[in-house]
Amino acid sequence: MSDAAIKLHVNGREVTVSADDADMSLAEYLHERLDLTGTKVCCGIGVCRACTVGLRYRPEALMEKTLACATTVSTVANQHVYTVESLAQGSRLSALQQSFLESFAFQCGYCTPGFLMAATAMLDHLRQYGLPADRLDEAIDTWVGGNLCRCTGYIKYREAIRKVAQAQLKGGAGS
Template identity: 70%
Template sequence: MNHGDLNIYVNGHPIKIAAADADMSLAEYLHERLDLTGTKVCCGIGVCRACTVGLRNRPDALMEKTLACTTTVSAIADQYVYTVESLSQGGRLSPLQESFLETFAFQCGYCTPGFLMAATAMLDHLKGHRVETSHLERTIETWVGGNLCRCTGYVKYKEAISKVVQARTERGA
């Protein structure tokens, strides 16, 4: 496929993509061209979801989870990509990252970025909405249930995400 130069935004920074790189997978581009290695590739076919990143079609849109291993750079022209590196601000971990640490929500950690980004998209969609405790487990399952963990850390991942949702609900955020 022949492409002219295109642009994307990664973690808030504009990136001009050379035509020669337009057919690269987003995961490969993040690793090879931007040295953002937090996005992991495991299966390479979009099944495990370790490569999940956030994507917005405009800065104020809700974040959607996207599989970076099966998405080409050309498919996301002029869109906004968020990787796990975007979660900490000013050297401070996000509340979700803090919760993952506090609950020991990972073992080897390879799939953790994918879980974090899927949960971040979920939190973005839940902003301003109250999630009833009886629906919380189902909501989390909808957003991160497809992410695979070879170390079987699912219970701890869900516990960490649940803590953040509950804290937001208590604060009314």
């Protein structure tokens, strides 16, 4: 890596990363340098997906899901990273967070940020492209099916995500 600092945006805020930190994992950087500890690291090799964050190449681009434990800071230079901390507006939870809460869609909660961020990326794509209602479960499987939950809360996660996605597809409150 060169001696030059790099810039990126995290939760809407521009961040300057020193050259010394450029090869640090994104998850470690978020925790250690920005004190954003909502992104969890479990396996450390991108298999469990607890470390999922959102990534946009430009602010107006569609959100993609990214594994923060397996991504170096330098690979997201000049991009926009979103962590679970970005979802709520002050003390007001996002529709997805509220649905998780109302559906009791977590037990220990460790994997919840990864599920939330993967589902947030899915909802961003649904907002742009739509989806026939009969393909919603398939979309949920595609976007969050690889996320692991040691407490086996998959049914509740799917129910919470489906509720918000259905409302969004109908142009309702989850939009």
